[in-house]
């Protein structure tokens with residue numbers, strides 16, 4: 625099998641100084657060499673095929689950005705083997721950068737005071753993009769977004785959303801085999817998020833670009849990823865289809881009810897009445913949500929029990945959401 629990315633037991637350790645307080649502390653720090661080793665990435669193995677969109681997930685500090693930095697050649701691994709497009713990224717940074725694109729959510733890779741079109745022209749020179757391919761790409765962009773609004777604006781005058789859009793277009797411009805997106809939708813409004821997702825999806829489809837996507841927004845995952853990889857504390861937790869994950873946690877359903885009586889009172893009662901059933905209860909102004917593990921008790925039973933003492937105006941039944949599944953994994957891990 626041909627993989628565009630292959631990591632075998634990849635680790636990254638950082639040596640950090642154990643800092644002491646005060647000026648004397650700083651002197652002692654320098655002299656003592658009292659270091660602590662942080663295992664940011666701990667023996668991770670994974671492989672990715674051309675054209676895949678992989679959601680690379682994990683709680684804050686899990687090691688996602690560190691892993692991406694090793695895949696893009698910014699950091700050298702402390703151990704293990706890494707191949708990106710068949711090359712060792714940190715040893716072949718120039719060659720590697722020809723075949724990858726990178727977007728780091730918070731900071732732009734573009735020339736701050738140049739209009740976007742000028743940045744594109746520079747990238748065209750840097751990557752030696754043939755005129756024909758460049759024109760084709762611009763045509764594709766024009767069909768996907770309102771590019772005229774962006775092209776003549778200096779990046780520093782752009783809104784965060786426009787800048788992110790521009791960064792993504794810039795990352796795909798030289799038609800790389802892989803694009804790494806580290807939290808591309810961070811800080812964006814719902815409309816812009818959905819625009820960005822559409823764009824990524826379409827570029828992946830049109831160019832068969834492999835996309836490695838880091839995000840804390842499960843909306844991104846639902847919209848884009850068939851496969852997810854979850855890491856935590858530098859270690860691999862999960863690597864499989866998102867569908868598989870759902871069946872894995874498929875026993876969980878959320879029963880939503882709208883009570884006829886006063887919300888706050890009903891909630892208090894239910895907490896007590898359903899206490900023995902091992903369900904999780906939460907609510908907003910309108911709905912009470914009860915997460916039920918069907919392996920332990922049927923949702924219908926729970927509903928019966930509620931209706932013995934309460935009147936219900938309305939009800940809904942939901943399968944567990946990606947958001948809830950991921951939350952559970954962050955909390956409990958995978959068996």
Ligand SMILES: Nc1ncnc2c1ncn2[C@@H]1O[C@H](COP(=O)(O)OP(=O)(O)OP(=O)(O)O)[C@@H](O)[C@H]1O
Nearest residue numbers: 638640662664682683684685686687688689690691
């Ligand atoms: N240059 C560095 N020096 C020392 N420690 C570092 C360095 N870079 C990262 N770390 C540590 O490595 C661990 C992983 O960090 P990383 O940035 O990869 O996490 P992340 O999964 O991207 O988190 P987030 O979701 O918050 O972006 C953290 O404990 C972090 O403090």
Ligand SMILES: [Mg+2]
Nearest residue numbers: 688689690806
């Ligand atoms: Mg990060």
